[in-house]
Amino acid sequence: MDGPPILVDHLLKKYGRLIAVKHLSFKAGEGEILGILGPNGAGKTTTLRAIAGALKPTMGRVLVYGMNSYKESSRVKRIIGVMPEVPSLFPELTVRENLEFLGKVYGLSRLEARKAAEQTIDLMGLTDYVEVRYGHLSKGLKRRADMSGALVHDPRIIVLDEPTAGLDVFSASRLRSIIRELMKTGKTIIISSHYIDEIMELSKRVVILYKGTKVYEGEPRRLRDILDLGKRVKVVFDRELDESFWSALKDKISSYIDDTLLFTGDYLEVYTKDPLHLLDVLKESLEGNGYSIVDIDILPPSWEDVFKRYMIEARDPTGFTFKSEGKPCSCGAG
Amino acid sequence: MIPQDLHSNLRGNLAPAGLVRLSRSITIFVKDLKQYYLKAPVLSWGFLFPIAIIVLLTMTVKSFGESVMVPAMYSVSLLFASTSMAQVSVSFEKMNGSIHRLVYAPLTGFDLVTSKTLGGVFYGLIGVFVATVSVFLFTGHLIVLHIIYFTVSIILASLLYSLLSVLIALTMDPLKTVAILNIARFSMIFFGGMVIPQVLLPHWMQELTLAFASLYITDSIRYGMYNTWETVDPYTSLIVTLIVTVTLYFVAYRTALKALTP
Ligand SMILES: Nc1ncnc2c1ncn2[C@@H]1O[C@H](COP(=O)(O)OP(=O)(O)OP(=O)(O)O)[C@@H](O)[C@H]1O
Ligand SMILES: [Mg+2]
Numbered sequence: 001m002d003g004p005p006i007l008v009d010h011l012l013k014k015y016g017r018l019i020a021v022k023h024l025s026f027k028a029g030e031g032e033i034l035g036i037l038g039p040n041g042a043g044k045t046t047t048l049r050a051i052a053g054a055l056k057p058t059m060g061r062v063l064v065y066g067m068n069s070y071k072e073s074s075r076v077k078r079i080i081g082v083m084p085e086v087p088s089l090f091p092e093l094t095v096r097e098n099l100e101f102l103g104k105v106y107g108l109s110r111l112e113a114r115k116a117a118e119q120t121i122d123l124m125g126l127t128d129y130v131e132v133r134y135g136h137l138s139k140g141l142k143r144r145a146d147m148s149g150a151l152v153h154d155p156r157i158i159v160l161d162e163p164t165a166g167l168d169v170f171s172a173s174r175l176r177s178i179i180r181e182l183m184k185t186g187k188t189i190i191i192s193s194h195y196i197d198e199i200m201e202l203s204k205r206v207v208i209l210y211k212g213t214k215v216y217e218g219e220p221r222r223l224r225d226i227l228d229l230g231k232r233v234k235v236v237f238d239r240e241l242d243e244s245f246w247s248a249l250k251d252k253i254s255s256y257i258d259d260t261l262l263f264t265g266d267y268l269e270v271y272t273k274d275p276l277h278l279l280d281v282l283k284e285s286l287e288g289n290g291y292s293i294v295d296i297d298i299l300p301p302s303w304e305d306v307f308k309r310y311m312i313e314a315r316d317p318t319g320f321t322f323k324s325e326g327k328p329c330s331c332g333a334g
Numbered sequence: 335m336i337p338q339d340l341h342s343n344l345r346g347n348l349a350p351a352g353l354v355r356l357s358r359s360i361t362i363f364v365k366d367l368k369q370y371y372l373k374a375p376v377l378s379w380g381f382l383f384p385i386a387i388i389v390l391l392t393m394t395v396k397s398f399g400e401s402v403m404v405p406a407m408y409s410v411s412l413l414f415a416s417t418s419m420a421q422v423s424v425s426f427e428k429m430n431g432s433i434h435r436l437v438y439a440p441l442t443g444f445d446l447v448t449s450k451t452l453g454g455v456f457y458g459l460i461g462v463f464v465a466t467v468s469v470f471l472f473t474g475h476l477i478v479l480h481i482i483y484f485t486v487s488i489i490l491a492s493l494l495y496s497l498l499s500v501l502i503a504l505t506m507d508p509l510k511t512v513a514i515l516n517i518a519r520f521s522m523i524f525f526g527g528m529v530i531p532q533v534l535l536p537h538w539m540q541e542l543t544l545a546f547a548s549l550y551i552t553d554s555i556r557y558g559m560y561n562t563w564e565t566v567d568p569y570t571s572l573i574v575t576l577i578v579t580v581t582l583y584f585v586a587y588r589t590a591l592k593a594l595t596p
Contacts, residue, residue, distance in 0.1 A: 054437050054595050077440040088431040092369040104361045105439045107354065149435060
C-alpha cells in the first residue's frame with residue numbers, strides 16, 4: 001500500500017458520447033479533507049464512484065494507496081466507506097440491522113459488527129432510532145444513517161457524496177458538525193457538494209469541476225482573491241428615493257460600482273472595490289437632497305457569488321484560462 | 335466507529351477466503367429473506383400462482399395420468415417459486431438505490447450472484463414442499479422411486495431457474511425484468527410439457543421444446559418419482575441441466591458487477 005490515499009490520474013469517463021469527466025487529475029493526502037465542488041452534472045458523482053472502485057474508467061486511473069481502484073476493487077473497497085448521493089440503506093431493515101448487516105458484508109464477525117454498529121450509532125447520535133426501520137426515518141435522519149453506513153467498517157478513506165443536499169438548515173448543520181468530529185480522527189475525507197459555504201467550512205482544499213473539467217484546485221479562500229470581486233456594500237435609506245434623483249445618483253456613483261445586486265427604492269446592494277469613496281459620494285448627494293442613510297453594511301462577497309462568477313468565467317474561454325494543479329492564476333479574472 | 339484493533343482483526347485475515355466469501359453471501363441471503371419473504375411478487379408468483387396452477391393440473395390428472403401431471407406440478411411450483419425472489423431482491427434494490435451499498439462493498443461478482451441465487455433456491459424448495467403437500471392431498475399418496483436422483487434434480491433445477499432470474503434482474507432494468515421473466519416463465523411452462531404434455535404438441539413444436547431447460551427438468555423429476563420419462567432419458571436430462579446451470583453461473587458472475595458498474 002504505497003502512495004497517497006487518493007491519486008486521480010488523467011481520469012476520463014465517457015457514457016456513450018457524453019464525456020462526464022475529462023482528463024481529471026488531483027490527489028488527496030493522508031488525513032486531508034478535500035472538497036469537490038461543482039454544479040449539477042459536473043461529474044462529481046462520477047469521480048467519487050471511480051475513486052470507490054465502482055466505475056470503470058474509459059481512460060486514466062485512480063490509485064488508492066497505490067492500488068488501482070477498479071482493477072483491485074475488492075481490496076480498495078475494504079478501506080473506503082461511501083455515502084452515496086441518494087438515501088440507500090435497506091428500507092425494511094432497522095437502523096441497527098442495516099449497520100450490522102453492512103459490518104458483516106465488509107468482513108466483520110457477528111460480534112464485531114454488533115459492536116461497530118453500536119459505536120457508529122453513538123457517534124452519529126442515532127441512539128433513539130436504532131429500532132426504527134430505515135424506510136420510516138425522516139430525510140435528515142436517513143442521511144445520518146447513510147453516513148453511518150459509510151463508517152461502520154472503520155474505513156481509512158471516507159467518501160461523502162453531497163451529504164447535506166436537500167436537508168433543512170438544522171439537519172445540514174448537524175451533519176456538518178458530525179463531519180467535523182470525523183475530521184479529528186485523521187481519516188482522509190473527500191466530500192462533494194454544490195454548496196460552496198459547506199466546502200469552505202469543511203475543507204482546506206477544493207477541486208472545482210465544471211462539465212467534467214477541473215477549473216480550479218487549491219484553497220477555497222484564494223478563489224476570492226483571484227476574482228477580486230471587491231466588497232459587498234448594503235445601504236438602507238430613510239425613505240424611497242425619488243426616481244429622477246436616483247437616475248442622477250446612479251450616474252454619479254457608477255464609476256465606483258462593479259455590479260448592482262439589488263435596488264428597491266430605499267435599499268441598495270452593490271459590489272465595489274472602493275467602498276469608502278462610494279459611501280462618501282452617496283452620503284454627500286443624499287444629504288444635499290434631504291435624504292439620509294440609516295444603515296450600512298460592508299461585507300466580503302458571498303461564496304455563492306464567488307462560485308457563480310467563477311462558473312461564468314469558466315464558461316467563457318476568452319476571459320479565462322483553465323488552471324493546472326497547485327497555484328491558481330489570475331489569468332483573465334476580474 | 336470501531337476501534338483500530340478491530341480493524342486489523344477483520345475476519346478476512348483469519349478465516350479461509352472461501353469460507354469468508356460464502357459467509358458474506360449467506361449474510362446477504364439472510365438479509366434478503368428478512369426483507370422480502372412477504373413482498374407481493376414473491377407471494378403471488380412464488381405461492382399463489384403455483385397453487386392455482388396445481389389446482390388446474392390436478393383436474394387433468396385423470397385424463398393424462400399421474401406420471402404426466404404430478405411431475406408437471408413439481409416443475410411449475412419450482413419454476414415460479416425459484417424465479418420470484420430475484421424480482422424483488424435485485425430489482426427492488428435497484429429501484430430504491432440500496433444495491434449501491436452492495437456495489438460499494440468488497441464483494442465479487444461471485445458473492446453477489448451466489449447470495450441472490452440462494453434466495454431463489456430457498457423459495458424453490460418451499461415450492462417443492464407446497465407441491466408435495468398438494469400432491470398428497472389430491473392423490474392420497476406420494477411416489478418417489480429414486481430419492482437421490484430426485485433430490486439432485488430438484489436442487490439443480492431450483493439453481494438453474496434462480497440463476498436465470500438473477501441474471502435477468504441484474505442485467506435488465508426492473509420493468510424489463512418483469513416482462514422478460516414472465517415471457518420466460520410462460521414459454522417454459524408451455525414448451526416444458528407442464529400444461530400440455532409434450533407428446534401432444536404438433537411435431538415441429540416438439541423439436542422446439544428441446545431448447546427449453548424446463549423439458550429436461552420435468553422429465554428428470556418424472557424419472558425420480560415414477561422411474562419413467564417422456565422425451566429425454568434421465569442421464570441426458572441431468573447432464574443438460576447441469577451444463578445449463580454451470581453456464582448460467584459463469585455468465586452471471588462474469589457480468590454481475592459489470593452490469594452494476596457503469
Ligand atoms: N450511468 C450513466 N449513464 C449515462 N450518463 C451518465 C451516467 N451517470 C452520469 N451520467 C452523466 O454524466 C454527467 C456527470 O454526472 P454526475 O452524476 O457525475 O454529475 P454530478 O456532478 O454528480 O451531478 P449532481 O450534482 O446532479 O449529482 C451528467 O451529464 C450525467 O447525466
Ligand atoms: Mg452527483
